[in-house]
Amino acid sequence: MTVTTRHPxxxxxxxxxxxxxxVCKGQxxxxxxxxxxxxxxxxxxxxxxxxxxxxxxxxxxxxxxGRTLNSYxxxxxxxLPEFKRPEALEYMERNADGAGRSxxxxxxxxxRLVMKHYRCAVYVDYPNVAPSRNREEDKxxxxxxxxxxxxxxxxIDWDYIIIGNQKKLSFxxxxxxxxxxxxxxxxxxxxxxxxxxxxxxxxxxxxxxTVQIYTNDDxxxxxxxxxxxxxxxxxTWSYIPFSFCGAVDNSDDIDNAPLLxxxxxxxxxxxxxxxxxxxxxxxxxxxxxxxxxxHEQYEIIKKDKxxxxxxxxxxxxxxxxxxxxxxxxxxLMTDKWEQMKEMGARLIEVGSANKTATxxxxxxxxxxxxxxxxxxxxxxxxxxxxRWCAKxxxxxxxxxxxxxxxxxSQDFNKPKFSEERAKRLYEACVGxxxxxxxxxxxxxxxxxxxxxxxEIQKQIDQQRMSNxxxxxxxxxxxxxx
Numbered sequence: 051m052t053v054t055t056r057h058p059x060x061x062x063x064x065x066x067x068x069x070x071x072x073v074c075k076g077q078x079x080x081x082x083x084x085x086x087x088x089x090x091x092x093x094x095x096x097x098x099x100x101x102x103x104x105x106x107x108x109x110x111x112x113x114x115x116g117r118t119l120n121s122y123x124x125x126x127x128x129x130l131p132e133f134k135r136p137e138a139l140e141y142m143e144r145n146a147d148g149a150g151r152s153x154x155x156x157x158x159x160x161x162r163l164v165m166k167h168y169r170c171a172v173y174v175d176y177p178n179v180a181p182s183r184n185r186e187e188d189k190x191x192x193x194x195x196x197x198x199x200x201x202x203x204x205x206i207d208w209d210y211i212i213i214g215n216q217k218k219l220s221f222x223x224x225x226x227x228x229x230x231x232x233x234x235x236x237x238x239x240x241x242x243x244x245x246x247x248x249x250x251x252x253x254x255x256x257x258x259x260t261v262q263i264y265t266n267d268d269x270x271x272x273x274x275x276x277x278x279x280x281x282x283x284x285x286t287w288s289y290i291p292f293s294f295c296g297a298v299d300n301s302d303d304i305d306n307a308p309l310l311x312x313x314x315x316x317x318x319x320x321x322x323x324x325x326x327x328x329x330x331x332x333x334x335x336x337x338x339x340x341x342x343x344x345h346e347q348y349e350i351i352k353k354d355k356x357x358x359x360x361x362x363x364x365x366x367x368x369x370x371x372x373x374x375x376x377x378x379x380x381x382l383m384t385d386k387w388e389q390m391k392e393m394g395a396r397l398i399e400v401g402s403a404n405k406t407a408t409x410x411x412x413x414x415x416x417x418x419x420x421x422x423x424x425x426x427x428x429x430x431x432x433x434x435x436x437r438w439c440a441k442x443x444x445x446x447x448x449x450x451x452x453x454x455x456x457x458x459s460q461d462f463n464k465p466k467f468s469e470e471r472a473k474r475l476y477e478a479c480v481g482x483x484x485x486x487x488x489x490x491x492x493x494x495x496x497x498x499x500x501x502x503x504x505e506i507q508k509q510i511d512q513q514r515m516s517n518x519x520x521x522x523x524x525x526x527x528x529x530x531x
Contacts, residue, residue, distance in 0.1 A: 053223075053244055053264045053271050057207040059304050063167075066310065067203050070166040073313040074119055077111040080320065087317055088324055108331060109324035115309055115316045119165055122421050123158055129459040131157060131429075135436065136453060138444055141194060142436070148196040156199050157428055157458060164297050164424045167202040168307040172431050173222070173247070173292035174198070174438040175261070178277050195442035197435045200224060205294075206244070208302060211252055218257075219290050222247040242266050247290050259287035281441045291438040295431040297424050308420045425458040432456040467496040485509035 072079040072087070080087050088109060090102050131154060135142060146153040163170035177193045209221040224245040229238055244264040251257045263274035278286055294302050307313075343351075433455045440447035440454060475492055478484040487509060488499050499506070 053246075055207060059302075060206060063304055064203065066307065067167045067201075069317075070115075070307055070309060070313055073316055074116040074166055074309070076113040076116050080111045080317075081106060081109075088321060091325075091328075104331075105324055105328055108327035109320060110327070111320040111323070112316070114319075115313045118312060119162060119309060122165060123161055126161055126421055126425050126458060127154070127158055130154070131456060131458045134451070134453060134455045136440070136444065136449065139436065139439060139454075142197075142439075146197050147199060153197065153432065153456065156197060157432060157456070160199050160295060160428045160431075161421070161424055163199070163201050164295060164428070165308050165421070168305050169202055169294055169296040171200040171202070171205050171292065171294050172197060172435050173200070173224075173290075174435050174442070175291075176279055176442040178279075195439040197432070197439065202304075210302075211249070213252065213257070218249060219292060220249040220252070222290060222292050244271075247292060249290050257288045259290050279442075282443060282445055282447070291435070291441075293431050293434060295427050297420060297427070300427050300431055308424070422460045425460060429457045482510060482514060485513050 072083060084106060085102075088106055090098075091105070094101055094105070133143070133153060142153045144152055146156050151159070160170050160172070174195055174197055176195045179193050204225050205222065206225050207221070207223040208219065210217050211220040212218075224247070226243050226245055227240050228243050229240050231238055243266060246262045246264065248260045248262070249257055250260055258278055260276050260278050262276040264271050265274060266272075280286055294300055296303065296305075297308050298305065340347075340351075433451075436454055436456060437447060437449070440449060472489070472492055475484065475489040479486045479489045485506065488506070491497065491499055
């Protein structure tokens with residue numbers, strides 16, 4: 051085995067991940083792969099490259115899967131995630147991964163990857179510098195822990211060991227691309243390198259985490275220096291600060307991506323569209339037919355050509371025929387379009403009037419159930435990653451959820467405005483049981499306040515103090531009896 055060895059589960063799924071990436075990128079990426087996604091029809095024969103080129107050019111790929119993915123991201127992040135952190139991790143709101151992405155953008159990227167590949171991964175690293183004595187020394191070194199989000203295609207290999215009754219991640223190999231500039235300063239070269247994370251010392255029971263880089267020099271892999279990261283206090287790590295994040299759970303298990311079935315339908319619809327366009331091109335125009343032509347007449351036509359509508363006649367029967375419509379391929383496209391809508395392509399379904407409100411609510415809950423579970427897993431992984439950052443950067447990293455957490459809202463659907471609820475809120479405000487601001491917000495947005503009851507009670511008390519007689523005054527917002 052060599053450094054390029056890949057995990058069997060990786061080899062089993064890599065083609066699916068690439069396919070989902072291509073489908074979500076849209077028509078340009080799909081057509082660039084040509085025969086991979088649009089096979090040559092058997093009727094074309096071998097070597098008919100010009101006809102296939104036209105066949106490919108006329109085909110239309112609708113970016114349903116990519117647009118659906120974007121709508122899911124928009125729904126999940128309709129509300130800003132709740133990010134609680136100490137002041138030392140404030141930079142996470144601007145640059146959480148070292149590449150300029152905020153933690154909010156990192157979480158959006160994670161959801162995109164989970165929907166396409168079933169899973170992604172997160173690991174936290176820290177510059178290979180000596181432990182700092184204070185935060186000012188950290189800043190002078192530009193030493194900050196970073197949260198790196200990895201797509202499934204980058205995590206090439208992984209393994210576990212059993213310690214007592216616990217399964218611990220013991221090995222992770224990450225494929226990275228490194229760009230360098232040539233001597234002229236303009237030529238750019240990209241090379242692969244592997245970052246290997248290990249948990250060592252299992253034989254002695256003294257576990258410690260190490261990192262090693264393997265670089266590629268014209269096909270020859272060279273081992274870099276192995277180093278051992280330490281936390282804020284200079285202690286080694288007894289585990290690898292790395293975690294998978296999946297659509298169902300955060301284990302190393304791999305299943306079909308949530309968008310896989312939709313992507314397969316999208317590709318089948320694309321192939322049907324190619325057949326429809328080919329059929330329309332071939333038989334869409336009227337065709338000259340000479341049912342009684344003789345061999346001699348045929349030779350004359352080959353020599354002098356046949357003119358339709360000219361003054362020159364021709365001594366045989368000439369007919370103009372039109373092929374009959376064949377709607378089979380078109381019907382297959384229509385069927386797949388409906389199936390894609392049922393699978394969640396909401397952007398191509400505008401104001402469907404043939405659904406009851408109950409049906410729409412049920413479909414929305416099914417549509418978002420996968421996304422809801424995914425964002426829950428992402429919130430859990432990022433909260434854990436933040437704790438690893440705190441362990442690198444803070445003297446006291448034992449922080450509770452109220453001090454350090456990252457939570458993405460799972461309330462994706464805006465509630466429908468209810469006149470009955472508005473009426474009840476109005477009556478509660480009249481009776482001084484709620485502040486008028488609650489009713490006003492619902493009238494304006496259709497959403498109930500998210501303030502805690504303590505804040506609500508303060509507003510009620512202030513409202514009563516400003517209008518002790520309880521007479522309703524729309525200008526002051528007071529209540530009445």
